[in-house]
Amino acid sequence: MSILPDFSLKHPSTIEQAVAAIRTDPAGRFIAGGTDLIANMRRGLVDARTLIDLTGIMELRELDADAKGLRIGSAVTLREMTGNADLRVRYGAIAQACEAIAGPGHRAAATVGGNLCLDTRCLYYNQSEWWRKSNNYCLKYKGKICHVAPQGNRCRAAFSGDLAPALMVHDAEVDVAGPEGRRRFALRALYREDGADHLTLAPGEFVVAIHIPPGNPSALLSAYAKIRIRGAIDFPLAGVAVACETAVCRSRWR
Numbered sequence: 001m002s003i004l005p006d007f008s009l010k011h012p013s014t015i016e017q018a019v020a021a022i023r024t025d026p027a028g029r030f031i032a033g034g035t036d037l038i039a040n041m042r043r044g045l046v047d048a049r050t051l052i053d054l055t056g057i058m059e060l061r062e063l064d065a066d067a068k069g070l071r072i073g074s075a076v077t078l079r080e081m082t083g084n085a086d087l088r089v090r091y092g093a094i095a096q097a098c099e100a101i102a103g104p105g106h107r108a109a110a111t112v113g114g115n116l117c118l119d120t121r122c123l124y125y126n127q128s129e130w131w132r133k134s135n136n137y138c139l140k141y142k143g144k145i146c147h148v149a150p151q152g153n154r155c156r157a158a159f160s161g162d163l164a165p166a167l168m169v170h171d172a173e174v175d176v177a178g179p180e181g182r183r184r185f186a187l188r189a190l191y192r193e194d195g196a197d198h199l200t201l202a203p204g205e206f207v208v209a210i211h212i213p214p215g216n217p218s219a220l221l222s223a224y225a226k227i228r229i230r231g232a233i234d235f236p237l238a239g240v241a242v243a244c245e246t247a248v249c250r251s252r253w254r
């Protein structure tokens, strides 16, 4: 891996300051735990001179469960998620997905927002700069061809985040902020079928929180499983989340 390029780091302590920071430098990137972004910067996949650290914004660090449902701030770490007793009991798939991500050291820093906004992955993309250059790069970054499907004109790099499907079976919504204000929409609408541009966030937008509605009958009956090459610290080849909502399913599952 190459040396990390120089960058400046901004530390907003409010959502408004983070929005102001990205307005001042639209080419900047948000960073949370850095477990994906820093590796990609070292590989030359991300060229950002300014990083905006979201982990100092207290509103993004809060994890609340009450009558309004579950609210997960985007900078809550995966370790905080797995350590939350209420989450483990009532939202099984979410707790299991968090536990299946990377290793304990990664989970101590890695966040929910970073996992949801993880870059897509491909054998021809997650390589060093010299490796990709010697292959004339590819459609996703700097190149004109897809090495996976050379006849095609669309990148098929896969999204490998474990958490999104687990949140989706609990009807999660995502709250985002950016230069055009705040908006909230179904988590499934955060993604589109394009490996080179898979997030529907507008320029400068970032994830503030995830909301899960209250009284979800599937709460006790959801689960997440993944298939991966190594038994631990590995991205999913496939990840499946399920939630069972009816009384019949409930009795069969137990």
Ligand SMILES: Cc1cc2nc3c(=O)[nH]c(=O)nc-3n(C[C@H](O)[C@H](O)[C@H](O)COP(=O)(O)OP(=O)(O)OC[C@H]3O[C@@H](n4cnc5c(N)ncnc54)[C@H](O)[C@@H]3O)c2cc1C
Residues within 6 Å of the ligand: 029, 030, 031, 032, 033, 034, 035, 036, 037, 038, 039, 054, 074, 075, 078, 100, 101, 102, 103, 106, 109, 110, 111, 112, 113, 114, 115, 116, 117, 118, 119, 160, 161, 162, 163, 205, 206, 207, 208, 233, 234, 235, 236
């Ligand atoms: C060895 C190893 C194994 C791994 N295994 C897995 C695995 O099994 N499953 C898995 O899902 N992931 C895995 N990962 C990837 C990564 O560690 C996790 O997905 C982690 O949750 C990313 O969170 P982060 O806070 O570190 O993100 P960062 O690296 O800080 O950010 C990731 C991306 O999200 C953007 N971003 C961060 N926060 C926000 C926000 N609030 N709003 C908008 N954009 C944001 C950043 O700009 C960046 O593009 C692995 C990583 C490593 C190094």
Ligand code: SF4
Residues within 6 Å of the ligand: 121, 122, 123, 124, 125, 138, 139, 140, 141, 145, 146, 147, 148, 149, 154, 155, 156, 157, 195, 196
């Ligand atoms: S364009 Fe996408 S799918 Fe094709 S080689 Fe590049 S990263 Fe892989």
